[in-house]
Amino acid sequence: MAWGGNDGAVERWIKQLEENDPKLVSLHILSFRPISTLELSRIFKAVAGNTVLKELYCSGHGLDRNAMEQLSEALTLNDTLELLNIGNTTLGQDQALLSIFCEGLAVNEGLKTLDLENKGLGQQPEALSLLVKSIQQHPTIQHVYLGRNELDDLTVGALAQWLTTATCSPTSSLRCLRLNMNSIGREGAHVLAKALADSDKHSSLVGSGLTELDLSENPLMDGAGPLANQIVTRCSSLHTLKLMNVCTPSELDDDLELPPPTMDSEEVERALESRNQAELEKASPLGNALMDAVCQGLKARGECNTLQSIWLDQNGIESCGLSLLDQHTTGLKELHLRGNRIDDTGANYLARCESLQHVELGANNIGCDGLATLLGTNSLTYVGLFSNPINGFSQDQDGGKVELPRFKNSQIQSLDIGGCGISLSDVEAMARMLLDDGLPNLTLLEMGGNVEDKDMESWELVMNELKERRPDIHIAWRRLAKEMDSNKPPFIK
Numbered sequence: 001m002a003w004g005g006n007d008g009a010v011e012r013w014i015k016q017l018e019e020n021d022p023k024l025v026s027l028h029i030l031s032f033r034p035i036s037t038l039e040l041s042r043i044f045k046a047v048a049g050n051t052v053l054k055e056l057y058c059s060g061h062g063l064d065r066n067a068m069e070q071l072s073e074a075l076t077l078n079d080t081l082e083l084l085n086i087g088n089t090t091l092g093q094d095q096a097l098l099s100i101f102c103e104g105l106a107v108n109e110g111l112k113t114l115d116l117e118n119k120g121l122g123q124q125p126e127a128l129s130l131l132v133k134s135i136q137q138h139p140t141i142q143h144v145y146l147g148r149n150e151l152d153d154l155t156v157g158a159l160a161q162w163l164t165t166a167t168c169s170p171t172s173s174l175r176c177l178r179l180n181m182n183s184i185g186r187e188g189a190h191v192l193a194k195a196l197a198d199s200d201k202h203s204s205l206v207g208s209g210l211t212e213l214d215l216s217e218n219p220l221m222d223g224a225g226p227l228a229n230q231i232v233t234r235c236s237s238l239h240t241l242k243l244m245n246v247c248t249p250s251e252l253d254d255d256l257e258l259p260p261p262t263m264d265s266e267e268v269e270r271a272l273e274s275r276n277q278a279e280l281e282k283a284s285p286l287g288n289a290l291m292d293a294v295c296q297g298l299k300a301r302g303e304c305n306t307l308q309s310i311w312l313d314q315n316g317i318e319s320c321g322l323s324l325l326d327q328h329t330t331g332l333k334e335l336h337l338r339g340n341r342i343d344d345t346g347a348n349y350l351a352r353c354e355s356l357q358h359v360e361l362g363a364n365n366i367g368c369d370g371l372a373t374l375l376g377t378n379s380l381t382y383v384g385l386f387s388n389p390i391n392g393f394s395q396d397q398d399g400g401k402v403e404l405p406r407f408k409n410s411q412i413q414s415l416d417i418g419g420c421g422i423s424l425s426d427v428e429a430m431a432r433m434l435l436d437d438g439l440p441n442l443t444l445l446e447m448g449g450n451v452e453d454k455d456m457e458s459w460e461l462v463m464n465e466l467k468e469r470r471p472d473i474h475i476a477w478r479r480l481a482k483e484m485d486s487n488k489p490p491f492i493k
Contacts, residue, residue, distance in 0.1 A: 010039045017046035017053065025052060031060025031088075037067045044070035048077045055083040059115070062088045068097050072104030079110035085117075092121035092149065095130070102134035113143040122150025122183065129158040135174075136162065142175040147214075151179065153188035160195035176212040180242065183250060184215070189223025196230040209237055216244035216311065222286055224315075225293035232297025238307050241294075244336075245314040247286035248279055280341055283316030287340065291317045295324035298332060305331035313338040313360075319346030326352040334358040338384070344370035351377045362386035362416070368393040371417070375407045375439065384416040386446075391421040394429035404429055406438040413441050418476075419449035424458050427451075431462045435469055447477040 016024040027043075029035060040061060047053060048070075063071070063086065071086065091098060105111070114135070121128050128151070135141055151159070159179070184192075213231065220227060224246045231241060280287075291312060298305055308331060317340040332353060338360050347370030350359055356379055366374075366388040374383045396402050422430075427447070434442070451459045463477055 014042055014046045017050045020052050022052055026055040029058040037064040041067040041070045044074045048074040051080045053081055057085045059085045060088050068100045072100050075104030075108040081110055083113040084111055085115035087119050089118055089120045091119040092124045092127045095127050098127050102130050106134040106137045109139055111141050114141055115145045117145050118148040122152055123154055125155045125158055128155045132158050132162045140173050142173055145178045147178050147180040149182055151182040153185050156188035156191045160192050164195045164199040172209055174210055178214040180214045181217040184218040186221040186223040189220040189227040193226040193230045196234045212240040214242040216242045218246055219250045220246040225289040228290055229293040229297045232294055233300050240309040242311040244311050247283040247315045280316040284318050287315035287317040288321035290315055291321035298329050309334035311336040316341055319343050322346045322349035325349045327354045329353050330355055332356055336360040338362040340364055347373045354379050358382040360384040364388055375410055378409055381411050382414045386416050387419040390417055391426055394425040404433040406436055410439050411441055412439055414444040416446040418446050422450040424455045427462055431466050442473050445473055445475045
């Protein structure tokens with residue numbers, strides 16, 4: 001691997017490429033490294049005859065016509081390069097230049113990953129159509145990354161055509177398509193949903209091989225639910241679907257309201273958190289509809305469902321949105337719901353989904369009862385509950401000690417309860433449960449961000465005993481240095 005940065009690096013790279021140096025399998029030309037288009041042209045020319053290089057990163061560097069022609073020629077001749085990331089944020093705005101690239105891409109027979117994130121393809125439907133056509137003709141590309149391109153509703157036509165036309169044959173090599181952090185809105189979402197619904201019922205989304213689709217960070221709004229339902233029901237081979245933060249509108253820089261400069265850091269944090277919660281509350285009806293649409297799609301797929309992992313973070317989803325989850329929701333193994341509005345009732349719904357093995361619920365409203373419900377399932381192996389109000393479970397209403405259930409039948413292997421306000425008495429109660437062979441399959445317990453300075457020594461005694469008697473459990477409980485308030489004096493007992 002070569003990263004660059006030293007004088008004479010370009011000449012060395014060219015020599016290595018021309019001589020097929022077996023050590024040079026990956027070349028990263030960092031975006032801040034000065035390099036001319038002439039030097040890039042020479043590198044691309046050397047790549048044309050190389051049979052060793054697998055990865056070429058030169059993102060952030062502008063290309064002129066000569067450099068692009070050399071790259072296009074290299075793509076025509078080279079069939080061993082597997083990953084390519086080229087161009088800067090203006091690439092999509094120069095259709096003539098992009099056309100040259102697409103000519104070489106269409107006839108290439110070796111690339112597996114094309115990374116064109118942040119290349120200025122937004123509001124350029126002709127440019128996107130050109131790129132899509134060349135990708136459709138490519139026989140080996142498996143991963144296409146088009147995030148951060150400001151793709152908007154104007155470009156949805158090209159995307160819809162890509163996802164539904166007959167040119168996307170069942171033999172398509174595409175496996176992963178990332179369209180995250182763009183500007184596809186409600187109108188675009190409805191157009192995509194309708195295109196999928198209207199397509200031949202025997203066809204599937206981008207051929208039959210697509211396994212991962214990421215549409216996160218697009219303001220799909222009320223189009224999120226209909227689109228998600230069509231994706232889930234129409235894509236016969238999808239394993240992973242990501243629709244994080246798609247129920248809130250895009251925020252323009254002019255709309256940002258920064259906290260007053262007179263606020264201290266804690267006040268700023270509270271103000272930002274309050275604003276975030278208000279946005280989630282506003283998004284809840286759309287988030288609930290999205291979750292409902294996903295569940296309906298999963299049930300429609302039934303035993304034929306291949307979708308195993310769904311990411312729906314930051315959509316304002318409430319517990320009622322999970323009400324369709326039950327034993328008939330088959331095949332789903334991993335569900336990410338971080339930063340929503342789910343409470344203990346939602347935990348009960350999640351526990352009914354017998355296929356679920358991994359659930360991420362950080363920054364929700366799960367309490368002690370919800371924790372017990374999730375730990376008591378027979379299917380979950382991972383539960384993430386960072387920054388939920390899970391505390392006080394060591395005492396009853398009268399202040400008496402409470403012994404926790406032992407969860408002897410639990411399959412939990414990894415549990416994250418960091419940042420939950422867990423007290424010393426809580427951790428002592430948990431330790432008693434674990435020392436009595438509770439959670440017998442647990443191998444990782446994450447509890448960082450709970451201990452207070454005054455309780456550090458007592459926590460350490462508890463942790464040491466746990467480590468000694470349950471050496472099979474790795475416990476992470478100390479706060480990171482960056483989480484410590486350096487302005488506070490050290491605690492003195």
